[in-house]
Amino acid sequence: GAVVSQHPSWVICKSGTSVKIECRSLDFQATTMFWYRQFPKQSLMLMATSNEGSKATYEQGVEKDKFLINHASLTLSTLTVTSAHPEDSSFYICSAKNLAGNPYEQYFGPGTRLTVT
Amino acid sequence: ELKVEQNPLFLSMQEGKNYTIYCNYSTTSDRLYWYRQDPGKSLESLFVLLSNGAVKQEGRLMASLDTKARLSTLHITAAVHDLSATYFCAVEKVGGGADGLTFGKGTHLIIQP
Numbered sequence: 001g002a003v004v005s006q007h008p009s010w011v012i013c014k015s016g017t018s019v020k021i022e023c024r025s026l027d028f029q030a031t032t033m034f035w036y037r038q039f040p041k042q043s044l045m046l047m048a049t050s051n052e053g054s055k056a057t058y059e060q061g062v063e064k065d066k067f068l069i070n071h072a073s074l075t076l077s078t079l080t081v082t083s084a085h086p087e088d089s090s091f092y093i094c095s096a097k098n099l100a101g102n103p104y105e106q107y108f109g110p111g112t113r114l115t116v117t
Numbered sequence: 118e119l120k121v122e123q124n125p126l127f128l129s130m131q132e133g134k135n136y137t138i139y140c141n142y143s144t145t146s147d148r149l150y151w152y153r154q155d156p157g158k159s160l161e162s163l164f165v166l167l168s169n170g171a172v173k174q175e176g177r178l179m180a181s182l183d184t185k186a187r188l189s190t191l192h193i194t195a196a197v198h199d200l201s202a203t204y205f206c207a208v209e210k211v212g213g214g215a216d217g218l219t220f221g222k223g224t225h226l227i228i229q230p
Contacts, residue, residue: 034217043205044160046217059217093159095218104148104165104209106218111159 003027004096006109013084014117020080021112023094029074030096034106035067038091050077074099084116119144121208123221131229133195138224140189140206148209149182149189150218153202160205163191196228 003026013019023033031052036044048069049057056069066088068080077096081088091113095106120143130136140149148167152160164173166182166189173180177200179192189206203225207218 036217043220043222044207044218046219049217102165104167105162106150108152108160108162 002098002101002105002107004094004107004109006092006094006112008112009110010113010115012115012117015085016083018080018082019084019114020078021092021094021114023077023079023096023109025075025096025098025107028096028098028101031074031099033071033077033094033096035069035077035079036093036095038093038111040091044093047079081114084114086116089114089116119146119208119210119219121206121219121221123206123224125224126222127225129227129229130193130196132197135195136193138191138193138204138206138226140191140221142187142189142208142219144187144210146184146187146208146210150207150209151180151189151191152205152207154205154223155202163204193226198228198230201226201228 005024007022033050035047037047038044046059047062050069050071052071052074058064066082071077091111093111095108122141124139151163153163154160164180169184171182177194182189203223205220205223207220209218210216
């Protein structure tokens with residue numbers, strides 16, 4: 001149990017276009033999901049906290065107009081990178097907490113590798 | 118601002134040896150996590166430590182937490198090649214709500230035969 005999926009697993013897009021990444025909790029409900037970014041050979045950085053039915057909370061330095069987050073249901077959060085640029089190329093990983101399970105555990109998705117050309 | 122420091126950042130060791138990775142954090146927290154990441158993959162949860170003095174073991178890995186010293190350790194016993202990976206510690210802010218994790222920079226571990 002407690003499986004989180006992401007789609008797509010990798011995506012290549014041209015500079016200036018937008019790309020949407022989905023994060024789904026497959027077998028549990030998650031009121032809160034988190035979005036992280038990882039540049040090559042670096043650590044994970046928290047971008048934003050996504051709460052079902054409300055606006056996302058962004059970390060300092062993360063542009064909310066560039067990284068649009070929508071948490072429309074208890075099992076789905078989406079991250080849209082708008083007007084992507086090559087510096088947005090990164091590994092994007094989401095995680096989710098299981099309402100009915102261990103409140104301290106975060107379950108990570110497999111990640112989405114974004115390359116902007 | 119919560120800061121998490123790991124050391125060493127890079128470790129090359131021989132099979133059969135023991136070693137310890139250290140994780141220090143800057144503010145009060147009693148939720149400490151250890152993850153493993155293989156190249157090109159996402160995170161695999163290893164341990165969740167929730168209280169002072171907590172110790173957990175899984176196979177050749179053992180993690181401990183000292184909240185007073187704000188220190189966690191990940192000890193590797195009789196290392197084997199399959200344990201080669203990058204190991205991250207992460208701390209969750211104690212804010213009463215659902216909080217994201219602040220990660221250390223990671224320890225890149227290479228275990229040579």
